Amino acid sequence: MEDVLRPIYQERASHPQTLGILMIEKGSDYSPETDLFDVVLFVIVREGREPIFIKHYAFEEKSASLHIVDERQVKEWVLFGSNRKVMNWLLNGKVLFDRNEYIEQWRQRLLQFPVDERKVKMGIEFAKLVRRYIEGRSFFEKDQWLDAYNHVLHALHHLARLSIIENGFYPEVTVWNQVKHIEPQIHKLYAELVGSEEPLDKRLQLLFLASDFFIHSKLKQGASHLIHVLQKKKTSWSMAELLDEQELAVYGVDLAILLEFLVEKHILSVEKIATKGQGVFHRHYMVEKK
Template sequence: MEDILRPIYQERASQANTLGVLVVEKKQNSNQLTDTFDAILIILVKDAEQPVFIKHYLYDDKKAALYVITEEQIKEWLLFGTNRKIFEWLDNSLTLFDRNEYIVNLKKELHEFPFYGRKLKMGLEFAKLIRRYTDGKALFEGHQFLDAYNHIVHSLHHLARLAVIDNGLHPELTVWNQVKQIEPEIFKLYKELVNSEETLEKRLELLFLASEFLIHSRTHEGAAHILDVLQGKEYWSINEMMNERELIPYSIDLGVLLEYLIDRHLVEVMQLETKGQGIFHRYYRVAEKLS
């Protein structure tokens, strides 16, 4: 297969802009890894007009996909976890070309998981967890049990990913297999939600109680990144936070995370006077006990 695909990548490999070339081949009797293709060819480049460029090919009654991905895009995916498939591809790939050991170092980073990236990813997962849990609980209290069930399943998934990251690993597509070994308590909750013979209302009631305890136990690690950023200034407006480079990835989950941290006395609300009588600006700062 490599000989057939060589003309596709050989010219690109000779270009100074190309950092590395990898191939992922379909596993026997499984289309899942390569999205039904027989081979995925990945070319990593320093710069390009498009962050991701894709082409499809046919050969010998088979099909291959070519992905040309910029260095900036691959780093964004690895940091924010917004393309989980790429983890699987990198882990199962064969290196065809590697300039200055770029691929070697990339795969090493993938497995070692640098501390800063881990801290940020934990913050993002924690924010998503709080969003799902908060919305799910509101739906449960409104007796919208099926919608609440959907949210609690997602919240448990974020809790599981948070536990995996906290243990220094990247969450894989099969995250529950990881969690079963690392945090069996979370895995048990998931099984109880899915397999219990209790009524849906009763299952949800028990899960919200148990989840609240587990979320509380993860708050220190989950909030560490945002609290570190907020300590950089005496106080913040919500607009300043939404436009702070390190907080932009939190996106729409920032507001609900902030309210959760206020409820947990980790962030304090400040009132600053406006021109209107009895109306105040609402600003935020890290709680004094943490400063």
């Protein structure tokens, strides 16, 4: 298979912008990691005309998919976990071309998982966990149990990913297999939610109680990155300033709900700044002094 595709990837390897090329072969008849193609050629470039460019090929009754991806896009996928199959490609793909050991450096970085990157990813997962938990609780209190179930399931997924990251690993596609060995209590919660014969409302009630405990236990680590950014640059922040801070852009739409949650938990405090309106104040956020 590699021989047939050699002219395609050798052409890409000759481009000065190409940093590395990996080949990933389909592992079984049903293999979502290659989008059901027989083989994927994953080309990382320093700067592409567009973030992602894909071509499909047919050869010898087989199929191939060529992905040419800007390295900034790869970094974003790894940071946000928004394209988890790429993790497998980077770690386990066959190296066909590696300019100045670019792929090898990627692999070392993924295996070592630097503490700074870990804190950012924990913050992202914690913010998503908080949003899903609060939205699920809201549906539960309105007796909308199926919607509550959907949000709790996602909350548990973020909790599992957070636990894996906290222990120094990148979450893989098989998150529940990972967390079963790392923090089996969380795996047990998931099993009880999807497999218990208890009525759905009873299962959800127990899950919310357990989630309260786990969110509290992950609070310090989950808020660590946000607190670090807030304390590093100034003592008091308006919402506009927070949204304009590049290091906090990773939280996206989850930033506001995370801030309010941390205020409720007395991690952050609110400073009231007078406006021209009588009795109306701007809210500024600051890390609460212990």
